[in-house]
Amino acid sequence: MSNFVFVLDTNKQPLSPIPPGQARRLLKMQQAAIYRRYPFTIILKYAVPNTGIEPHQLKIDPGSKTTGLAIMQGEKVVWGAELTHRGQQIKNDLESRHAIRRNRRNRKTRYRKPRFLNRSRSQGWLAPSLNSRVENILTWVNRITRYVSITGISQELVKFDLQSMQNPEISGKEYQQGELAGYEVREYLLEKWGRKCAYCGVENVPLEIEHIHPKSKGGSDRISNLTLACHDCNQKKGNKDVNDFLAKKPNVLSRILRQAKLTLIDAAAVNSTRWALFNKLKSTGLPVETGTGGRTKYNRVRLSIPKTHWLDAACVGIVDSLQILTSTPLLITAKGWGNRQMCTPNKYGFPVRHRTRCKTFFSFQTGDMVRAILPTGKFVGTHIGRLTVRESGVFEMRTPIGKVSPVRHKYCRSIHRNDGYMYAFSTNVQ
Numbered sequence: 001m002s003n004f005v006f007v008l009d010t011n012k013q014p015l016s017p018i019p020p021g022q023a024r025r026l027l028k029m030q031q032a033a034i035y036r037r038y039p040f041t042i043i044l045k046y047a048v049p050n051t052g053i054e055p056h057q058l059k060i061d062p063g064s065k066t067t068g069l070a071i072m073q074g075e076k077v078v079w080g081a082e083l084t085h086r087g088q089q090i091k092n093d094l095e096s097r098h099a100i101r102r103n104r105r106n107r108k109t110r111y112r113k114p115r116f117l118n119r120s121r122s123q124g125w126l127a128p129s130l131n132s133r134v135e136n137i138l139t140w141v142n143r144i145t146r147y148v149s150i151t152g153i154s155q156e157l158v159k160f161d162l163q164s165m166q167n168p169e170i171s172g173k174e175y176q177q178g179e180l181a182g183y184e185v186r187e188y189l190l191e192k193w194g195r196k197c198a199y200c201g202v203e204n205v206p207l208e209i210e211h212i213h214p215k216s217k218g219g220s221d222r223i224s225n226l227t228l229a230c231h232d233c234n235q236k237k238g239n240k241d242v243n244d245f246l247a248k249k250p251n252v253l254s255r256i257l258r259q260a261k262l263t264l265i266d267a268a269a270v271n272s273t274r275w276a277l278f279n280k281l282k283s284t285g286l287p288v289e290t291g292t293g294g295r296t297k298y299n300r301v302r303l304s305i306p307k308t309h310w311l312d313a314a315c316v317g318i319v320d321s322l323q324i325l326t327s328t329p330l331l332i333t334a335k336g337w338g339n340r341q342m343c344t345p346n347k348y349g350f351p352v353r354h355r356t357r358c359k360t361f362f363s364f365q366t367g368d369m370v371r372a373i374l375p376t377g378k379f380v381g382t383h384i385g386r387l388t389v390r391e392s393g394v395f396e397m398r399t400p401i402g403k404v405s406p407v408r409h410k411y412c413r414s415i416h417r418n419d420g421y422m423y424a425f426s427t428n429v430q
Contacts (some may be wrong), residue, residue: 002328002425004071004078006041006147007032009048012151016054017071017078019325021276032063037416038423039079039330039368041147055151058144059136061296061313062156062277064266067137068309071148080310082426085136087129087269087334093339094128100349126276130269134277136334141284152425153286154317157274158293185209188267189228195307198256199246206231212232212260214239223259227315292315307314331400333422335386338366362391362409367418370403374410379404386422387412400424 006424023042027031061068064087101293126134144150174351182379189209190380196203213219216239237245246253246386255370281288297391299315300307303322310329314322336357345352358367368387385399387407395412399406416423 003039003080003326003330006036006039006079008035008041008147010041010044010046012043013048013050013055014145014147015044015048016056016073017148020298034145035040038332038421039081039144039147041287056148057152057154058141058148058150059154059313059316060141060156060281061309061316062133062137062270062274063157063309064269064403066131066309067133068311068313069140069144070310070314070334072146072314075319075323077311077314077322077324077326080314080326081140082309082329082331083136083140084331084333085133086130086334089336090125090132091129100345103349107278121361122277124276126273130273131276132334133269134280135271138280139279140332141281145284145286150286153288154283155278155281155285155288155290156293156313156316157278157290158270158296176322185226186291188223189226191266193228193259196228197233198227198259199229199237199252202230208234210234210237212242212256214241215243227256227260287318327428331424331426333424335367335420335422337418337420358391359389361391362393363393364389364409364412364414365418368414368421369416369418369423370397370414372407373403374407374411377406379407383407386414398422 002020002068006017007015007022007023009015017124020239023032023040026042026044027034031046032042032044035041056078057072059070059072061070063085065085067083067085067251069081071081072078076296141153186209188208194377195207197205197207206227211219211221212225212227212229212234215221218223242256243253246256276286276292295317296315299305299319303315303319305311305315305324307321308329311324314324342355344355345351364370364387366387366389368389369384370387372383372385375384380418382402383397383399385397386406388396390396393409394406395405395409397407
């Protein structure tokens with residue numbers, strides 16, 4: 001079943017979301033019109049008294065790469081979305097710009113001089129790649145509150161203890177004791193190792209925490225020495241050294257040793273932005289409650305709910321039971337608004353082309369979501385995706401399944417103007 005549909009009255013006041021079937025009937029009877037495609041919102045052609053509107057809770061599961069969003073109507077999950085961030089892309093762009101400028105300075109050619117002493121960072125400053133995550137979430141919180149009567153926000157305020165992850169012996173383990181014992185480290189290992197056995201790659205089976213270098217031979221409990229293994233592989237390995245156990249599988253051995261040394265970059269990103277996000281959410285004026293990552297995992301396992309970002313969001317905080325009324329979350333990918341760079345350089349920093357100042361061609365601009373019906377060619381059929389426009393009128397389109405090109409402007413019909421994001425729907429029914 002699809003997400004519930006957001007509803008506004010004729011005065012643009014938010015009402016309670018309604019099922020898709022009811023929205024179709026209102027549109028067919030011409031009692032409502034489409035107000036927005038993503039998220040799908042209709043506007044009624046009459047006013048509705050502001051009484052009897054049910055309160056809704058917006059729940060957020062922040063992540064380094066993907067953030068889960070869910071709207072709760074009591075214990076009912078009526079809307080879900082997964083917001084994919086572009087922090088790594090921003091980091092790569094900044095590093096590329098830095099390298100090009102440094103290269104130009106070393107060649108003693110014309111350049112903008114570096115500014116070292118005339119910049120100061122405000123209190124609570126975040127790197128652009130981290131700040132984009134916070135701003136993306138805040139953007140969608142503000143959008144949702146315009147279309148739904150949100151009365152409160154729930155945020156997973158998780159904190160990864162990086163020092164204890166690297167060396168659990170450094171302090172006591174009291175914080176892991178009790179009903180939620182072991183959930184924090186196990187959740188981190190599941191993310192790090194892709195939720196499958198490190199040795200045989202099997203998925204969707206119970207996984208056990210396993211020491212790469214056995215404890216009986218001096219191995220520690222550091223997170224870099226822990227992995228996940230299925231029961232059979234764990235029993236076969238026993239207290240063997242990983243080099244002996246995988247002597248006939250050198251490719252698997254090198255992959256495990258390389259992956260075990262991966263940095264805690266995702267955990268550090270969540271730690272760096274959690275309080276900034278919390279303070280931003282408080283500035284909306286809505287009451288904000290918080291929950292731990294262990295509590296989220298406990299609720300999900302207790303209720304036998306599949307592991308997805310948007311369902312994790314629904315499990316944030318104190319949850320007695322859940323009734324999931326939707327199974328198709330909206331997939332949102334941050335794309336940005338483009339850049340102001342008028343001259344495109346090559347990898348050596350030399351200009352190779354100049355961009356036109358005109359951004360609109362044939363009433364389309366880069367970032368618009370369109371429906372294209374292609375009558376001939378390799379990609380014959382109907383496609384929905386995000387455009388990249390050109391002056392010639394022969395465009396490219398990015399869809400959830402890949403790139404579609406060429407797409408001529410006469411076959412395109414706009415369905416959603418550029419707002420910095422790309423949209424799709426999950427095809428996995430839970």
